Amino acid sequence: MSSKKFMFVNRKAPYGTVYALESLEVVLISAAFDQDVSLAFIDDGVYQITNGQDTTGIGQKNFSKAYKALGDYDISKLYVEKESLAERGLTQDDLMDLVWEDEDDDWAEKSSIILVSREEMAAVMAEQEVTLSF
Amino acid sequence: MKYTVMINEGPYQHQSSDTALQFVRAALEKGHEIFRVFFYHDGVNNGTRLSVPPADDRLLQKEWSELGIKHGLDLVICIAAAQRRGLMDESEAKRQGLDADNIIEGFRISGLGQLIEGGIQSDRTIVFGD
Numbered sequence: 564m565s566s567k568k569f570m571f572v573n574r575k576a577p578y579g580t581v582y583a584l585e586s587l588e589v590v591l592i593s594a595a596f597d598q599d600v601s602l603a604f605i606d607d608g609v610y611q612i613t614n615g616q617d618t619t620g621i622g623q624k625n626f627s628k629a630y631k632a633l634g635d636y637d638i639s640k641l642y643v644e645k646e647s648l649a650e651r652g653l654t655q656d657d658l659m660d661l662v663w664e665d666e667d668d669d670w671a672e673k674s675s676i677i678l679v680s681r682e683e684m685a686a687v688m689a690e691q692e693v694t695l696s697f
Numbered sequence: 698m699k700y701t702v703m704i705n706e707g708p709y710q711h712q713s714s715d716t717a718l719q720f721v722r723a724a725l726e727k728g729h730e731i732f733r734v735f736f737y738h739d740g741v742n743n744g745t746r747l748s749v750p751p752a753d754d755r756l757l758q759k760e761w762s763e764l765g766i767k768h769g770l771d772l773v774i775c776i777a778a779a780q781r782r783g784l785m786d787e788s789e790a791k792r793q794g795l796d797a798d799n800i801i802e803g804f805r806i807s808g809l810g811q812l813i814e815g816g817i818q819s820d821r822t823i824v825f826g827d
Contacts (some may be wrong), residue, residue, distance in 0.1 A: 569816060585738055588739075588777060595810070694822075694824075695816070695822070
C-alpha cells in the first residue's frame with residue numbers, strides 16, 4: 564500500500580466535547596497503516612496536550628496520558644501553533660513532555676513537539692495529502 | 698476524481714449532513730467516483746432508520762439510504778462512535794445482547810480503518826463537520 568502524508572488537525576479543547584478523544588482514536592488507528600502521520604494543534608486544541616490535566620471534578624476519563632504513547636506508534640510530528648499558545652497565555656512549559664525514540668540516532672529520546680508560527684503551520688498543511696479536521 | 702467523504706455531525710442539528718449529501722449528488726452527476734462515505738462522531742446518527750421529522754421536512758437518513766442504494770455507495774458508520782451513541786445493526790445488537798437494532802438499509806457498520814483506507818485510496822478526502 565502506498566504511503567501518504569496524513570495530518571490530523573486538533574482545534575478543540577480536550578473536554579466539553581468528544582472531538583479530541585475521538586480524534587485520538589483515529590490517530591492511533593492510522594498508525595497501523597504505515598502512513599506519514601503528523602498532528603496539528605491549533606486554537607483550543609493546544610489544551611489537549613497541556614500538563615496536569617485533572618478530570619476528577621467532571622466525571623470523565625482523563626485520556627491525556629494516551630498522547631505520551633504516540634511516540635511508540637512512530638507518530639513523532641506534533642505541530643503546535645505558537646499564536647494559539649500565546650493567545651491563551653501558554654508556553655511550551657505548559658505542555659506535556661512528548662517524545663519519540665530515534666532509531667537512527669542510537670534510540671535517542673527527542674521531543675515530538677514542533678512549535679510553528681501560524682504562517683509555518685499553513686505551509687505544513689499545504690504539503691499534506693489527507694487532512695482530517697477535528 | 699475519486700473522493701472519500703467524512704461526515705462528523707448529526708442530521709438536523711448541523712448543516713454538514715445536508716451539505717455532504719448535496720456534494721455527493723453533485724459529484725456523481727459530474728461523473729466523479731465516491732469511494733466511501735464515512736460517518737463519525739454524531740454523524741453516525743445519519744444512519745438510524747427511526748427518525749421521524751415533521752412531514753414538511755426532509756428525511757435525511759432516507760435520502761442517504763436511497764442515494765446509497767441507487768449508486769451502490771459504500772456508506773460506513775464507525776463502530777466505536779456508533780456503540781457510544783446507540784446505533785446498532787442486527788449482528789452487533791445480538792453480540793451486545795441488546796433487544797433492537799436501528800440501522801437504515803444501505804449503511805454498514807465497520808472500523809476506523811475504513812476511513813484511513815479511504816484517505817489512502819482516494820484522490821481527495823473531504824471532511825464535513827463543525
